[in-house]
Amino acid sequence: MNSWFDNALTRAEAIDDWLHEKRAASLALLRDTDWPTRQTEAWKYTSLKKLEQLDFSAGTPAPSINAHSISDLNSINLVFIDGVLQSIPADLPEGLTIMPLAQVPDEHQPWVLDQFAGVKPPQHLFGLINDTLATDGLVIDIAPHVDLKHPIHIIQTMTAGNEAHCRTLVRVGAGARVTVIEHLTGDQESFNTNFTEYSLATKAELEHYRLALQSDAALTIGGSHFNLDTQATLNSTIVGYGSDLARIDVDISHQGEGTLAKLDAIYLLDKQTHFDLHSNIEHTAPNGTSDERVRGIVAGKARAVFNGRIHIHRYAQKTSAELNNRNLLLSRDAEVDVKPELEIYADDVSCAHGATIAEIDQLALYYLRSRGIGLEQAHLMLNFGFINELIDQIPNAVLADWLRQQLSGRFTRMNTIKHSGQEMAQ
Amino acid sequence: MLSIKNLKASIAGKTILKGLDLTVNPGEVHAIMGPNGSGKSTLGYVLSGREAYIVEEGSILFEGVDLLTMGIEERALAGLFLAFQYPLEIPGVSNLEFLKAAVDAQREARGEPLMSSKEFLNAAREACKAVRLPTEFLKRGVNEGFSGGEKKRNDILQMLMLQPKLCILDETDSGLDIDALKLVADCVNSQRDAKRSFVVVTHYQRLLDYLKPDYVHVLSEGKIIKSGGPSLASELEEQGYAWLDRQPGEEKSL
Numbered sequence: 001m002n003s004w005f006d007n008a009l010t011r012a013e014a015i016d017d018w019l020h021e022k023r024a025a026s027l028a029l030l031r032d033t034d035w036p037t038r039q040t041e042a043w044k045y046t047s048l049k050k051l052e053q054l055d056f057s058a059g060t061p062a063p064s065i066n067a068h069s070i071s072d073l074n075s076i077n078l079v080f081i082d083g084v085l086q087s088i089p090a091d092l093p094e095g096l097t098i099m100p101l102a103q104v105p106d107e108h109q110p111w112v113l114d115q116f117a118g119v120k121p122p123q124h125l126f127g128l129i130n131d132t133l134a135t136d137g138l139v140i141d142i143a144p145h146v147d148l149k150h151p152i153h154i155i156q157t158m159t160a161g162n163e164a165h166c167r168t169l170v171r172v173g174a175g176a177r178v179t180v181i182e183h184l185t186g187d188q189e190s191f192n193t194n195f196t197e198y199s200l201a202t203k204a205e206l207e208h209y210r211l212a213l214q215s216d217a218a219l220t221i222g223g224s225h226f227n228l229d230t231q232a233t234l235n236s237t238i239v240g241y242g243s244d245l246a247r248i249d250v251d252i253s254h255q256g257e258g259t260l261a262k263l264d265a266i267y268l269l270d271k272q273t274h275f276d277l278h279s280n281i282e283h284t285a286p287n288g289t290s291d292e293r294v295r296g297i298v299a300g301k302a303r304a305v306f307n308g309r310i311h312i313h314r315y316a317q318k319t320s321a322e323l324n325n326r327n328l329l330l331s332r333d334a335e336v337d338v339k340p341e342l343e344i345y346a347d348d349v350s351c352a353h354g355a356t357i358a359e360i361d362q363l364a365l366y367y368l369r370s371r372g373i374g375l376e377q378a379h380l381m382l383n384f385g386f387i388n389e390l391i392d393q394i395p396n397a398v399l400a401d402w403l404r405q406q407l408s409g410r411f412t413r414m415n416t417i418k419h420s421g422q423e424m425a426q
Numbered sequence: 427m428l429s430i431k432n433l434k435a436s437i438a439g440k441t442i443l444k445g446l447d448l449t450v451n452p453g454e455v456h457a458i459m460g461p462n463g464s465g466k467s468t469l470g471y472v473l474s475g476r477e478a479y480i481v482e483e484g485s486i487l488f489e490g491v492d493l494l495t496m497g498i499e500e501r502a503l504a505g506l507f508l509a510f511q512y513p514l515e516i517p518g519v520s521n522l523e524f525l526k527a528a529v530d531a532q533r534e535a536r537g538e539p540l541m542s543s544k545e546f547l548n549a550a551r552e553a554c555k556a557v558r559l560p561t562e563f564l565k566r567g568v569n570e571g572f573s574g575g576e577k578k579r580n581d582i583l584q585m586l587m588l589q590p591k592l593c594i595l596d597e598t599d600s601g602l603d604i605d606a607l608k609l610v611a612d613c614v615n616s617q618r619d620a621k622r623s624f625v626v627v628t629h630y631q632r633l634l635d636y637l638k639p640d641y642v643h644v645l646s647e648g649k650i651i652k653s654g655g656p657s658l659a660s661e662l663e664e665q666g667y668a669w670l671d672r673q674p675g676e677e678k679s680l
């Protein structure tokens with residue numbers, strides 16, 4: 001036990017709102033949970049020390065900050081500063097309902113109660129903590145067959161000395177199409193937990209982004225969790241910068257037949273930062289497809305942790321699941337800890353699973369140099385190309401351009417050029 | 427411009443070039459023909475400085491300077507350009523970014539001011555037009571998903587942008603449709619002047635009909651076994667290479 005956790009439990013007890021029953025159930029689970037140590041499998045490579053020592057009970061007022069809106073995105077912006085929602089735009093498109101978590105009208109409460117902690121599996125410790133503490137957040141409902149042209153852009157910024165717990169629930173109706181961008185920023189000493197639960201009804205299509213761009217002293221733990229009903233489609237992109245403590249859990253549950261999920265993740269770490277991505281893909285119904293590509297560049301003394309689990313249940317015949325993780329290490333002190341986990345209980349499936357330490361392509365290097373590009377620059381171009389390949393696949397062109405700019409700027413600043421790595425086939 | 431003497435070179439311990447001589451003067455166009463596996467591409471790779479290729483003997487002077495002491499990019503910056511038989515795909519690196527880096531490097535090496543983004547974009551668009559690649563191709567990864575012919579045209583596009591002194595075109599005509607072949611030939615012809623030289627590797631007469639080379643050489647088993655004027659190409663087209671075997675090494679190269 002530690003003081004932060006004790007304190008969190010005490011704070012949780014004091015919360016009494018319409019989600020009380022849900023919160024109480026999670027609180028009960030929490031009381032039975034041991035605080036993770038290095039022996040705890042899910043936290044084996046990620047230390048919580050920095051969090052244990054945190055005390056933000058005093059809090060500091062939020063300075064006025066610019067919302068990090070992305071020009072030309074034509075998005076519906078929802079800005080949180082230190083967990084507090086600034087406002088909800090007035091004239092939302094037909095078929096889109098957005099409510100603050102604290103003020104959900106009666107007619108929406110039943111489905112929200114169903115979905116709250118109903119998509120996110122109970123094993124995530126900080127998910128439970130978020131269940132009990134998240135009083136701020138959003139509930140977003142997209143009516144069946146609505147095709148939303150404007151991306152929903154949720155921007156969350158943390159400022160120095162603050163702690164916040166946010167919860168977002170998104171329901172995508174049958175045949176509806178929508179883009180949701182979870183965009184998290186902040187580099188000041190702070191802590192936030194941030195969990196989002198998505199349910200996709202039959203033939204719903206979700207284009208999802210989680211831009212975990214917190215850095216430095218901004219501690220963050222969160223997750224994006226998805227339930228896919230029959231023939232639903234998810235196209236998700238996750239980007240991580242890493243900070244003193246950054247952990248994301250992604251759960252994708254293929255519950256209906258013929259679902260399709262594509263998950264691309266990119267991380268770009270340097271200095272002493274830490275980024276931990278745990279993904280868990282559950283195929284419980286037949287004919288599902290999942291395709292996961294995770295690529296990271298790790299420089300300085302940074303450490304990346306990737307745990308990719310695919311679980312194909314007995315009845316999930318004709319599942320096609322692929323997972324590929326590649327890492328480029330730019331320094332000797334950089335580290336990646338990769339753990340692929342495959343559990344297959346159906347006999348008629350196609351499944352591929354691999355993790356490698358990437359190596360620079362010597363032929364490509366030669367090609368660039370044969371055009372007069374210097375060795376060092378050629379290395380930089382190819383290294384960035386390694387993650388840019390995934391950026392090139394991002395369906396939203398405006399967002400892809402913006403991300404490419406952000407990431408290439410960050411990469412240029414990292415600029416350590418040391419190469420290592422042999423194939424580490426698994 | 428280029429003077430190769432008694433060049434012996436190997437790859438993976440296997441000697442491919444076995445005493446090759448070739449002299450190219452400014453403004454000349456030389457064609458190299460020869461059977462599969464005779465070492466034509468190897469010659470291009472050795473000239474470009476590709477690492478796996480080991481020079482065992484002989485010398486190569488490029489504008490009077492020992493090419494063999496120069497690194498890959500140094501050779502390119504000195505004005506040597508190799509259009510590849512099989513241009514590589516580099517996903518993740520956009521054509522535009524690649525071209526800009528290459529052009530910047532050239533300009534810097536020549537002591538010319540760098541192009542502004544706008545100037546560069548205009549030049550790149552012009553070059554696209556010249557090789558008839560849609561300008562959208564500039565945004566794509568280098569050769570990523572390009573068809574065989576598009577890759578070849580992309581290499582020629584690079585040649586147009588980089589303005590090299592010596593262009594080695596390795597089977598640039600193979601995989602091109604009839605119109606594209608004419609187009610590429612026109613591009614090459616448009617670049618010809620009293621100073622710029624070309625070494626064109628090809629299997630077919632058609633490209634040479636357009637280019638009208640000054641010399642045609644036959645490379646066989648690592649050596650140039652015959653050299654002649656443009657008429658040699660038509661003789662080869664009619665008779666193949668077999669008749670040459672009877673008089674190996676007879677012809678002195680130029």
Ligand SMILES: Nc1ncnc2c1ncn2[C@@H]1O[C@H](COP(=O)(O)OP(=O)(O)OP(=O)(O)O)[C@@H](O)[C@H]1O
Pocket residue numbers: 437438440442460461462463464465466467468469511
């Ligand atoms: N890595 C290698 N290891 C061993 N032999 C090699 C290697 N690379 C090339 N070779 C051999 O070198 C020889 C010359 O190859 P090269 O590509 O230069 O031929 P070429 O004249 O260009 O043929 P083509 O007309 O088919 O393009 C071939 O016999 C080839 O198999």
Ligand SMILES: [Mg+2]
Pocket residue numbers: 466467468511596597
């Ligand atoms: Mg060849």
